[in-house]
Structures are given as C-alpha cells and as structure tokens.
Amino acid sequence: MTSEASLLDQLRTLATNPAARGLADDVALLGDLVLTHDTVVEGVHYLPSDPPESVGWKLGAVNLSDLAAKGAAPVGALLSLSIGHDPGWEERFLAGLAQLCEHYRLPLLGGDTVALPAGAPRVLGLTAIGRAAAAVPSRSGGRPGDRLWLVGTVGDSAAGLACLLADRAATGLLVDIYRRPIPLLDLGASFAPHATATMDVSDGLLLDSWRLARASGCGLHLDLASLPLSSAFVAERGQDRAARLFAATGGDDYALLVALPPAVDGLTLWQGEPVRITPVGELVDNGVFTLVDDLGPVPLPERLGYEHHPS
Amino acid sequence: MTSEASLLDQLRTLATNPAARGLADDVALLGDLVLTHDTVVEGVHYLPSDPPESVGWKLGAVNLSDLAAKGAAPVGALLSLSIGHDPGWEERFLAGLAQLCEHYRLPLLGGDTVALPAGAPRVLGLTAIGRAAAAVPSRSGGRPGDRLWLVGTVGDSAAGLACLLADRAATGLLVDIYRRPIPLLDLGASFAPHATATMDVSDGLLLDSWRLARASGCGLHLDLASLPLSSAFVAERGQDRAARLFAATGGDDYALLVALPPAVDGLTLWQGEPVRITPVGELVDNGVFTLVDDLGPVPLPERLGYEHHPS
Structure with missing residues (x-):
C-alpha cells in the first residue's frame, strides 16, 4: 500500500506549470478556463447497489461542485466510461448523467469508453471544464482573521x-x-x-x-x-x-x-x-x-x- | 454486456455542442484548445506484467498521439490515478509518466487519486490538453479522391x-x-x-x-x-x-x-x-x-x- 501523501509529493514534481497551482487546488486554470477531474470507484465512492442513474448524476454533480467553488460556469465535459457486464447498467448510468447535463447545460465534448475484465469494479471519470467570469480564488489565499x-x-x-x-x-x-x-x-x-x-x-x-x-x-x-x-x-x-x-x-x-x-x-x-x-x-x-x-x-x-x- | 455502438448513440445525444464534433473525433475543441481523454485498464490495455514505468509512459503517449493527429502542441494534463495494493507500483508508474512529461514538456495540471478495492484491476486515465496553431482537421472532412x-x-x-x-x-x-x-x-x-x-x-x-x-x-x-x-x-x-x-x-x-x-x-x-x-x-x-x-x-x-x- 502506498500513502497518498507520498504520491502527491511525487505528482507535485510534475506539476511545474503555474496553471497547476502546485496541485494544492481541486482545479487547474488555463486562461479563463477552469478544469477539474473526479473519478468514482464502485464500492469505494458509491455502493454497488446504488441506482446507476444516481451514480451518473453524482459523477457530474461532484465535478460541477468543484467548478462551483471557483465561481465557474460549466462549459463542457469529457467522460471516461468503463463498460462492465451487467446488462443495461451503462444505459441507466448515462440517463442519470444526461439528466445532470441537461439540467446544468453541460455538453459532453468527448472522452473514452473502455472494457473492464469480468468482475472488475467500475471506475468512472469525468473531466469538467468551466469558464470563470472573475479572478478564480485558490484554496491557499486565506489570511489570518478571515x-x-x-x-x-x-x-x-x-x-x-x-x-x-x-x-x-x-x-x-x-x-x-x-x-x-x-x-x-x-x-x-x-x-x-x-x-x-x-x-x-x-x-x-x-x-x-x-x-x-x-x-x-x-x-x-x-x-x-x-x-x-x-x-x-x-x-x-x-x-x-x-x-x-x-x-x-x-x-x-x-x-x-x-x-x-x-x-x-x-x-x-x-x-x-x-x-x-x-x-x-x-x-x-x-x-x-x-x-x-x-x-x-x-x-x-x-x-x-x-x-x-x-x- | 452492452454494445459500445448503442452506448455511443446514447452518448451522442449528450454531445450537442459543436465543440464535441458529434463525438466523431478523438478530440474536443474549445477555442484553440484541443482536449482528449484516454483511459487504460490493467489486463485490457496493458499486461499486468508490463513494467509500471512503461504503463505511465504509454498513458501519456497515447493521449499525446491524439493531439499529434490534430497538429496540436501539448499544454497540460489531468491525471486520474487509481491506487492499488502492490507496494511501489504507483511510484514506478509516475516515474514513467514523469519521463514522458519531461520529454514532451507536458505539465501535470491536476486530476484525482482514488483508492481501489483489493484485487481490482487498475484503471488509469489522462486528459491531455493541447493548443492548435492552425485549423484543426476533423476525422470527417475527407472527400472522395483524397x-x-x-x-x-x-x-x-x-x-x-x-x-x-x-x-x-x-x-x-x-x-x-x-x-x-x-x-x-x-x-x-x-x-x-x-x-x-x-x-x-x-x-x-x-x-x-x-x-x-x-x-x-x-x-x-x-x-x-x-x-x-x-x-x-x-x-x-x-x-x-x-x-x-x-x-x-x-x-x-x-x-x-x-x-x-x-x-x-x-x-x-x-x-x-x-x-x-x-x-x-x-x-x-x-x-x-x-x-x-x-x-x-x-x-x-x-x-x-x-x-x-x-x-
């Protein structure tokens, strides 16, 4: 088992660009674009018994929440969809994600679909892109007294x-x-x-x-x-x-x-x-x-x- | 088992934005930014016996290859890293990805780390962002005689x-x-x-x-x-x-x-x-x-x- 902290230290050595904010934030900045990626794992972030529709909604919502914290409006998303072996699961998952995308006017821009080996827990990822109207607050700008x-x-x-x-x-x-x-x-x-x-x-x-x-x-x-x-x-x-x-x-x-x-x-x-x-x-x-x-x-x-x- | 084709049809209903190019391409376009996401699954896209360094290099390279096909230069990447249970695997994977990032000046901008249940195959994703100097060719602009x-x-x-x-x-x-x-x-x-x-x-x-x-x-x-x-x-x-x-x-x-x-x-x-x-x-x-x-x-x-x- 590897500690997340030591991996994050290693990741930071790759995050030399100012846009990465030293990985101290949930988002990256490219011009006025705000980018975030969240991944959910079956049995870790959601229950295998959770309705697939709610997993789809939630994957979109947790990414939009990162944009919300930065005051950014949704622009689009890229989906990493792993395809498992329960008939109909993915259709129901996508119906839930579609509901979220419609509600928040978040167009799907692309992504990838991959097969999973039999019995593997699903791993579902979304990269959400938003546009900020004003300066984007970081996680690290707080001051004593705030x-x-x-x-x-x-x-x-x-x-x-x-x-x-x-x-x-x-x-x-x-x-x-x-x-x-x-x-x-x-x-x-x-x-x-x-x-x-x-x-x-x-x-x-x-x-x-x-x-x-x-x-x-x-x-x-x-x-x-x-x-x-x-x-x-x-x-x-x-x-x-x-x-x-x-x-x-x-x-x-x-x-x-x-x-x-x-x-x-x-x-x-x-x-x-x-x-x-x-x-x-x-x-x-x-x-x-x-x-x-x-x-x-x-x-x-x-x-x-x-x-x-x-x- | 769900056919990828029917899922793609369902995904296309979410891809209403012109930036998505109807999901008929490997990339999405936002202004002059080119975005792509590729996911690799242990036992599907790579062998469990493959050296972790090569998996890291390859995850970066396959995403950059999508940018290359569109004539885009690398700008940055977001990593979805699933953490498994083999001591040292992730460090070696990240060392390979770091080599790729250094070589192609691809800064890591952010992403997510998630835990995997014991025994689950790894699922590793990268969103790569590039910048195109000229008009970006699609997959669908070919004409008879080309x-x-x-x-x-x-x-x-x-x-x-x-x-x-x-x-x-x-x-x-x-x-x-x-x-x-x-x-x-x-x-x-x-x-x-x-x-x-x-x-x-x-x-x-x-x-x-x-x-x-x-x-x-x-x-x-x-x-x-x-x-x-x-x-x-x-x-x-x-x-x-x-x-x-x-x-x-x-x-x-x-x-x-x-x-x-x-x-x-x-x-x-x-x-x-x-x-x-x-x-x-x-x-x-x-x-x-x-x-x-x-x-x-x-x-x-x-x-x-x-x-x-x-x-």
Missing part, C-alpha cells in the same frame, strides 16, 4: 449513506440527498469574487477546512455548535456533539467553504433562493486546529474526514 | 505484444516499441494544416481508416502491399498477406493517418528526421471498403482491429 463561511449544510449525505449501509433498501430524504447532490453553481459565482480562498466540502468539513487552512498557511478555529444541520439530519441522528462530529466528518456534502475578509458579511452576498449561509469559524495565525462547541473545547477526532487511501 | 497517407509504421507493437503473450520475459525491439510508443507531434503539426481529415492509428489500420472513411461519408480503397513494415517486424512475422493483415489489424501503433487532396504530395510536407511516409490508399465515393494486395482482392478479415468491447 471568517470561514459554509454555504449549504453538512451531514445529510453521510447520514443517508449510513441508512443505506444499515439497509440497502432504505429510502427517504437523507438517502435522496446522498444520491443526488446539487452543485451550488450560482452561489459559488456570487461568493467567489469576494473570497480569499474557496473549496467545496467533499471529504468532510473538518478535513476540507483544515486543508484550506494549511494551504493558506493558517491555523483554524472551528465552532461545531454553529454547524447548520437540516431537520431531516436532526430527526435521524440528533444534534449532540457526536451527531455534529458525524456531520462534520462524513463527507459527500458538496457544500461550499468560503474564506471571506472579516469586513465582508457573507449573508449579503446572495439574493437568490433561501439557502443556509453560516459562519462556522475563522482562519488564525497560530497554525493550530482548534475545535469548540457550546460545552468548550472538542478533542479532534482521529479521522477528520474521508481520506482516499486504499482500504 | 489519398490516405500513413505516417509511421504499423504492426511493430502488436508483434511485440504477441512476443510477450508467448513469453512474459520476452525482450527486443518489438517489445520496446509496444512499451514505448512515440507520439508524432512534430509530424502531426506539419501534416494537419494540409489535411482534409486526420486521426491516429490506435486500434488497427483497417479499423481506424474505415472509421475515418465512414465519418467522411466515403468508401475506402486500401492497398495492403503498400504497408510500410519495419525490418524487425518482417524478421519476426514475415511480410506475406497474413503478416500484413496482422500488421493492419493489430493496433497500438500510434502512427498517423492523414487524408490529403490528390494534388498534395505527402512526401513534401516533412523536412525533419527520416520517417516512413506512405500512401496506403484513397477515399472513394462508392461507400465500400475494398482491400487489395499484389495478388488481387483481399477478403476483409472479420476483425478489422481492436474494438473496445468487454471480453
């Missing part, structure tokens, strides 16, 4: 996945949210021009906000009590410290994390449909990650989020 | 693979060519401005030239006797009709296929280092694929090349 704003909620998807892991036939709001993430494109476009740093929350709020803070050379103060939890989440898992830690480490949220200078009120940046926009912490200059809630300091959990290590 | 020129040779790589399938420890020129394809970037840039249609030969000359002819709404006349065969190929497999059919259907060649108007002599378009530049046939207006050699008409083999169907 407030961290969460756009959207966390925990719903992980709670939905937990329901499915307990019962593959589970249904309900949380399962729907797990299967059908919504990329916050308009919100990202509204926040990006004002932000010092942005990213989407895909691997868990604690992990991703710590990544943003480290990339920005900052420490992090986060208030678990401030987390916006949906009523569906609270009904399923409550809202005590354990529930909040679950929400903050679960991942698959596709909320946006935005660092704003202290003078900027995040609530004023969005005039569209109602959405939870919440200050959850701030970047600090001490290099330390401090987590608190209403009861006082919270010990950092061993696992801050979903790390893509081989299991 | 001559088809082959730039490079065919058969070497398939012969090398056959050696390895007979003996995993085989070595030699043909094995080297199989493991280390050379993208013909400068040649592509010289031919593209004069071509009515181009593509690279990755799946076999018969299959790929027939694809070009069909995309151009033409028939095809191909002379098997004209095929440029390397001396290493001839030493291994001879040069009779069977050997030539093997060379024309083997795939993994990464030669370039260029349709030129009859008034253009392909031999005059290249002043660089010696390379085989050979007229191998022409596009015709009868919609039929005719194959001949010195002995007369050659029945089309059942398999024109490497189709990416699940096995």
Whole structure:
C-alpha cells in the first residue's frame, strides 16, 4: 500500500506549470478556463447497489461542485466510461448523467469508453471544464482573521449513506440527498469574487477546512455548535456533539467553504433562493486546529474526514 | 454486456455542442484548445506484467498521439490515478509518466487519486490538453479522391505484444516499441494544416481508416502491399498477406493517418528526421471498403482491429 501523501509529493514534481497551482487546488486554470477531474470507484465512492442513474448524476454533480467553488460556469465535459457486464447498467448510468447535463447545460465534448475484465469494479471519470467570469480564488489565499463561511449544510449525505449501509433498501430524504447532490453553481459565482480562498466540502468539513487552512498557511478555529444541520439530519441522528462530529466528518456534502475578509458579511452576498449561509469559524495565525462547541473545547477526532487511501 | 455502438448513440445525444464534433473525433475543441481523454485498464490495455514505468509512459503517449493527429502542441494534463495494493507500483508508474512529461514538456495540471478495492484491476486515465496553431482537421472532412497517407509504421507493437503473450520475459525491439510508443507531434503539426481529415492509428489500420472513411461519408480503397513494415517486424512475422493483415489489424501503433487532396504530395510536407511516409490508399465515393494486395482482392478479415468491447 502506498500513502497518498507520498504520491502527491511525487505528482507535485510534475506539476511545474503555474496553471497547476502546485496541485494544492481541486482545479487547474488555463486562461479563463477552469478544469477539474473526479473519478468514482464502485464500492469505494458509491455502493454497488446504488441506482446507476444516481451514480451518473453524482459523477457530474461532484465535478460541477468543484467548478462551483471557483465561481465557474460549466462549459463542457469529457467522460471516461468503463463498460462492465451487467446488462443495461451503462444505459441507466448515462440517463442519470444526461439528466445532470441537461439540467446544468453541460455538453459532453468527448472522452473514452473502455472494457473492464469480468468482475472488475467500475471506475468512472469525468473531466469538467468551466469558464470563470472573475479572478478564480485558490484554496491557499486565506489570511489570518478571515471568517470561514459554509454555504449549504453538512451531514445529510453521510447520514443517508449510513441508512443505506444499515439497509440497502432504505429510502427517504437523507438517502435522496446522498444520491443526488446539487452543485451550488450560482452561489459559488456570487461568493467567489469576494473570497480569499474557496473549496467545496467533499471529504468532510473538518478535513476540507483544515486543508484550506494549511494551504493558506493558517491555523483554524472551528465552532461545531454553529454547524447548520437540516431537520431531516436532526430527526435521524440528533444534534449532540457526536451527531455534529458525524456531520462534520462524513463527507459527500458538496457544500461550499468560503474564506471571506472579516469586513465582508457573507449573508449579503446572495439574493437568490433561501439557502443556509453560516459562519462556522475563522482562519488564525497560530497554525493550530482548534475545535469548540457550546460545552468548550472538542478533542479532534482521529479521522477528520474521508481520506482516499486504499482500504 | 452492452454494445459500445448503442452506448455511443446514447452518448451522442449528450454531445450537442459543436465543440464535441458529434463525438466523431478523438478530440474536443474549445477555442484553440484541443482536449482528449484516454483511459487504460490493467489486463485490457496493458499486461499486468508490463513494467509500471512503461504503463505511465504509454498513458501519456497515447493521449499525446491524439493531439499529434490534430497538429496540436501539448499544454497540460489531468491525471486520474487509481491506487492499488502492490507496494511501489504507483511510484514506478509516475516515474514513467514523469519521463514522458519531461520529454514532451507536458505539465501535470491536476486530476484525482482514488483508492481501489483489493484485487481490482487498475484503471488509469489522462486528459491531455493541447493548443492548435492552425485549423484543426476533423476525422470527417475527407472527400472522395483524397489519398490516405500513413505516417509511421504499423504492426511493430502488436508483434511485440504477441512476443510477450508467448513469453512474459520476452525482450527486443518489438517489445520496446509496444512499451514505448512515440507520439508524432512534430509530424502531426506539419501534416494537419494540409489535411482534409486526420486521426491516429490506435486500434488497427483497417479499423481506424474505415472509421475515418465512414465519418467522411466515403468508401475506402486500401492497398495492403503498400504497408510500410519495419525490418524487425518482417524478421519476426514475415511480410506475406497474413503478416500484413496482422500488421493492419493489430493496433497500438500510434502512427498517423492523414487524408490529403490528390494534388498534395505527402512526401513534401516533412523536412525533419527520416520517417516512413506512405500512401496506403484513397477515399472513394462508392461507400465500400475494398482491400487489395499484389495478388488481387483481399477478403476483409472479420476483425478489422481492436474494438473496445468487454471480453
């Protein structure tokens, strides 16, 4: 087993171009084009029992979420489609991806189809290309004193996945949210021009906000009590410290994390449909990650989020 | 099992943007940027016993070959790296990819790393982005009367693979060519401005030239006797009709296929280092694929090349 960290070090030696941003970001920049690639693996990023349509939707949505975090509008996508051995799976997958592409006006521009050996888990990749209207915030531009704003909620998807892991036939709001993430494109476009740093929350709020803070050379103060939890989440898992830690480490949220200078009120940046926009912490200059809630300091959990290590 | 053809029909309904060229090409166009994505699967596109370094080189090279066919210069790449369970495999793979990136000044711009379940075959993808200096020839612009020129040779790589399938420890020129394809970037840039249609030969000359002819709404006349065969190929497999059919259907060649108007002599378009530049046939207006050699008409083999169907 190889650690992802050492591979990333090796990858960085190949990423000499400024467009790569030292691989410290989820996207690359070429002129005003923003490029991102996300890959999902059967049994790792989705359940083999997940409906193929939802896998197709989700593959598109998680890539668009990366564009959303950078304030970019979708331009097109290239699909890497591996073809397996269940009759009809790919048609249903493509129907879900088509729904996403229609909804967000994301034309498919090309890609590749490959055969899989019998029994191999599917590996599906999408390269999404967007166009940024303004300067594209990086992950690393945050400064001590910036407030961290969460756009959207966390925990719903992980709670939905937990329901499915307990019962593959589970249904309900949380399962729907797990299967059908919504990329916050308009919100990202509204926040990006004002932000010092942005990213989407895909691997868990604690992990991703710590990544943003480290990339920005900052420490992090986060208030678990401030987390916006949906009523569906609270009904399923409550809202005590354990529930909040679950929400903050679960991942698959596709909320946006935005660092704003202290003078900027995040609530004023969005005039569209109602959405939870919440200050959850701030970047600090001490290099330390401090987590608190209403009861006082919270010990950092061993696992801050979903790390893509081989299991 | 799903047929690739019906999936491609479904994909085309998503490819409404002109940049997609109806998915009839190996690349997409966004302004002067040329984008392509190729994925390789362990046990399908490479042997599990292949050295990881050569898999890394080859993944880069096959993508650059698509850029070469369009006359585009490399700008950058996004890597989808799946992490398996053999210690050190990924480091060696990345060392091979790094060699390619250095050699062709292809900076890595981003991508994704994902874990694989134990025992899963690796699936490795690369999105390559290039910049075209002139108009980018499509696969579909050929006209009846155009001559088809082959730039490079065919058969070497398939012969090398056959050696390895007979003996995993085989070595030699043909094995080297199989493991280390050379993208013909400068040649592509010289031919593209004069071509009515181009593509690279990755799946076999018969299959790929027939694809070009069909995309151009033409028939095809191909002379098997004209095929440029390397001396290493001839030493291994001879040069009779069977050997030539093997060379024309083997795939993994990464030669370039260029349709030129009859008034253009392909031999005059290249002043660089010696390379085989050979007229191998022409596009015709009868919609039929005719194959001949010195002995007369050659029945089309059942398999024109490497189709990416699940096995």
